[in-house]
Amino acid sequence: MKPLEIPTFMPRLKVLSRSQALAIHTSALEILENTGFSMDHPRALEMLAGAGCKIQDHHWVKMPGYLAEEALRSAPRQITLYDQNGNAAMPLVDENPYYGTGSDTTFTLDLETGIRRRSLLKDTANFARLVDALENMDFSMSMGNPEDVPVIEDIYVYAFVEMVKNSNKPIVFIADSGKDIAKIYDIACLIAGGPEELEKKPFLLNYSEAISPLRFPGNVVDKLIFCAEKKIPLCLPSGSNAGGGAPITLAGAMALGIAENLVGLVVHQLAGKGSPFLFGPNVSALDMKSSVVCYGCPEWSLTQAALADMRDELYGLPVWAFAGASDSKVMDAQAGAEAMFSIVTSMLSRCNLIHDVGFLEYGSTSSLEMVTMANELVAMSRYFTGGIPVNKETLALEVIERVAGGGSGSIFLTDDHTFDNFMQSLYIPALLDRSRYDSWEQAGSKDLYARCNAEAKRILAEHIVEPKPPEVLRGIDDILSAR
Amino acid sequence: MSELKSLEEAVLKGDIKAAVAETRKALDAGTDLQVILDEGLIGAMDEVGKRFSKGRIFVPQMLRSAKTMQECVNVIKPLFKEGDITPKGKVVIATVKGDLHDIGKNLVAMMMEGAGFAITDLGVDISPEAIVERTQAVGADIVALSALLSITMPAMPATVKALEAAGIRGQTKVMIGGAPVTERYAKEIRADSYAPDAASAVIEAKRLMGIS
Numbered sequence: 001m002k003p004l005e006i007p008t009f010m011p012r013l014k015v016l017s018r019s020q021a022l023a024i025h026t027s028a029l030e031i032l033e034n035t036g037f038s039m040d041h042p043r044a045l046e047m048l049a050g051a052g053c054k055i056q057d058h059h060w061v062k063m064p065g066y067l068a069e070e071a072l073r074s075a076p077r078q079i080t081l082y083d084q085n086g087n088a089a090m091p092l093v094d095e096n097p098y099y100g101t102g103s104d105t106t107f108t109l110d111l112e113t114g115i116r117r118r119s120l121l122k123d124t125a126n127f128a129r130l131v132d133a134l135e136n137m138d139f140s141m142s143m144g145n146p147e148d149v150p151v152i153e154d155i156y157v158y159a160f161v162e163m164v165k166n167s168n169k170p171i172v173f174i175a176d177s178g179k180d181i182a183k184i185y186d187i188a189c190l191i192a193g194g195p196e197e198l199e200k201k202p203f204l205l206n207y208s209e210a211i212s213p214l215r216f217p218g219n220v221v222d223k224l225i226f227c228a229e230k231k232i233p234l235c236l237p238s239g240s241n242a243g244g245g246a247p248i249t250l251a252g253a254m255a256l257g258i259a260e261n262l263v264g265l266v267v268h269q270l271a272g273k274g275s276p277f278l279f280g281p282n283v284s285a286l287d288m289k290s291s292v293v294c295y296g297c298p299e300w301s302l303t304q305a306a307l308a309d310m311r312d313e314l315y316g317l318p319v320w321a322f323a324g325a326s327d328s329k330v331m332d333a334q335a336g337a338e339a340m341f342s343i344v345t346s347m348l349s350r351c352n353l354i355h356d357v358g359f360l361e362y363g364s365t366s367s368l369e370m371v372t373m374a375n376e377l378v379a380m381s382r383y384f385t386g387g388i389p390v391n392k393e394t395l396a397l398e399v400i401e402r403v404a405g406g407g408s409g410s411i412f413l414t415d416d417h418t419f420d421n422f423m424q425s426l427y428i429p430a431l432l433d434r435s436r437y438d439s440w441e442q443a444g445s446k447d448l449y450a451r452c453n454a455e456a457k458r459i460l461a462e463h464i465v466e467p468k469p470p471e472v473l474r475g476i477d478d479i480l481s482a483r
Numbered sequence: 484m485s486e487l488k489s490l491e492e493a494v495l496k497g498d499i500k501a502a503v504a505e506t507r508k509a510l511d512a513g514t515d516l517q518v519i520l521d522e523g524l525i526g527a528m529d530e531v532g533k534r535f536s537k538g539r540i541f542v543p544q545m546l547r548s549a550k551t552m553q554e555c556v557n558v559i560k561p562l563f564k565e566g567d568i569t570p571k572g573k574v575v576i577a578t579v580k581g582d583l584h585d586i587g588k589n590l591v592a593m594m595m596e597g598a599g600f601a602i603t604d605l606g607v608d609i610s611p612e613a614i615v616e617r618t619q620a621v622g623a624d625i626v627a628l629s630a631l632l633s634i635t636m637p638a639m640p641a642t643v644k645a646l647e648a649a650g651i652r653g654q655t656k657v658m659i660g661g662a663p664v665t666e667r668y669a670k671e672i673r674a675d676s677y678a679p680d681a682a683s684a685v686i687e688a689k690r691l692m693g694i695s
Contacts, residue, residue, distance in 0.1 A: 104633070106633075106662065106663045106665065118665070118667075145633035145663060152633075152634065152636075152637055153634070155633060155634060156634075176632075176634050211583055211584060215583065217583050243542075243543075244586055245586065248543075286542075288541035288542050288543065289535075289538055289541055289542065290680065291542050291587070291590060291680060291681065364662065
């Protein structure tokens with residue numbers, strides 16, 4: 001008999017038809033041509049005018065659609081982020097989802113007391129170390145806006161330094177303007193071994209935000225142009241949240257967010273043709289009672305799945321996404337449910353770079369326990385997304401005959417086939433508890449929050465991060481102390 | 484006063500057409516202007532605020548009610564003599580220097596207006612000097628400052644200091660808000676009040692003015 005060789009179908013989520021994707025794209029181009037946008041940056045205005053845009057009142061720009069189409073063609077379709085030792089770590093192509101933390105929270109849940117308090121530099125360090133240790137966390141972000149930075153203007157530089165010192169994984173970083181991003185770039189060059197090495201093997205990606213609707217502040221465009229010229233990968237969402245910066249209906253919010261992304265992309269490609277640009281508008285929803293931007297809502301998961309469809313149908317550029325976050329104030333059942341919802345759907349829709357893992361309180365509070373839990377939820381989702389391999393070995397007809405047709409006392413658990421396959425065939429959880437009641441009780445009747453707390457503490461106590469060479473550390477100190 | 488009852492109902496529902504018609508009806512019936520304003524319109528908005536705080540209505544419904552009230556005020560305003568309308572307080576509101584985010588600030592301004600405050604909205608990216616200047620020009624009771632970014636927060640204490648230096652801190656209260664802002668931060672920078680959202684901003688503003 002010919003052995004069965006059937007390719008495994010990997011479960012996949014689609015939410016838009018091609019005609020829906022085209023209609024949203026066309027609407028985005030219409031926004032650029034008819035409504036226009038506000039650009040507060042003389043050099044960008046000059047470049048846009050030179051490329052064929054119309055400028056009104058020295059800041060309002062109307063852009064012909066073909067410029068967006070051209071920029072989409074010149075931007076690279078694959079971005080690879082390297083780790084800080086120069087190894088390829090995150091090839092951002094359409095079938096590879098990568099997860100990591102977020103940035104800019106005001107508070108954190110203290111690991112020792114469980115109390116919500118202001119974020120400090122040591123928290124940024126701890127999150128980076130945790131990410132460094134966790135198998136399914138692929139990159140670091142600062143997680144917090146540390147209250148204890150010596151110089152507030154350099155808050156993002158200090159946060160970056162904590163990440164560099166406490167992790168060797170790729171880093172997604174925030175900056176305020178052309179000034180602090182230059183310092184961060186200098187530090188990155190020290191680590192990579194020079195500007196050419198960094199350009200060849202970038203280990204960092206800048207996250208900047210324009211302001212919906214359709215506003216591009218000067219400091220944001222400074223960073224955009226800086227990254228385009230230095231070939232530092234970047235993404236530029238604008239926060240076109242339904243009901244906030246954008247219309248309440250998701251299609252319109254997506255069209256607006258995509259239009260804003262296309263503006264960023266056009267300026268980016270004019271400043272550095274072929275430089276890497278990650279696509280993604282961040283379309284969540286404003287809660288209609290509290291007016292917060294939701295991090296646990298199905299809307300954001302739905303719009304980013306739609307964006308992944310638009311990538312497949314039209315854009316080809318890797319996409320920026322979120323997951324593993326919650327609006328709950330504590331790590332409770334709501335936090336678990338919301339975190340899993342976004343983690344599994346972002347993976348099933350094949351989003352590429354997925355941030356904000358570990359957020360509570362609509363992105364205002366960070367939690368080491370949440371990141372630890374999410375690490376396991378990503379593993380669970382990976383198992384599911386792997387599908388069901390169907391072949392001679394997995395169909396196991398011989399095993400069925402052997403055991404079922406065997407003598408009394410013959411059970412599958414004792415068969416060699418089980419011994420050989422159980423590790424790959426089943427998902428084996430680490431923190432999700434399936435113990436029998438008595439053993440669970442004997443182990444202290446701990447819930448998932450308590451188990452994640454203990455695991456995060458264990459990792460932070462035991463995990464050793466490969467240190468940076470002394471000359472690099474000295475160079476960092478020099479950059480930090482230079483005023 | 485059944486005619487004001489229907490006016491109140493219309494504002495609660497956010498039915499602009501009906502509310503304007505009810506306002507005209509009340510005027511035709513000879514109802515006192517101040518009574519229409521205080522009991523009909525501001526009274527309705529107080530109820531809207533309460534319903535919103537209890538989670539019984541949503542933000543767009545609240546804002547529609549505020550808009551409805553504003554349309555009714557536009558009907559009666561020309562009939563007041565100069566200086567006859569006394570607002571609950573005069574508020575200067577701005578997003579601080581370096582920050583261009585305004586959704587939260589706009590929400591607060593609309594809610595305060597609905598509650599009977601006179602609002603001067605300076606917009607975004609406003610320097611301490613400009614805020615001081617406008618505060619003096621308006622004779623504001625309250626200066627309300629918004630910031631979304633950690634990095635623009637220091638413009639808040641800078642503004643407080645500028646108000647102090649101008650010698651008008653005695654007659655002007657400062658309230659602050661925005662994602663990274665906390666109650667403790669408000670104390671640190673010697674602001675008088677912190678509000679986590681638009682509805683509590685109104686409550687805080689009333690508290691600062693010594694009204695309910």
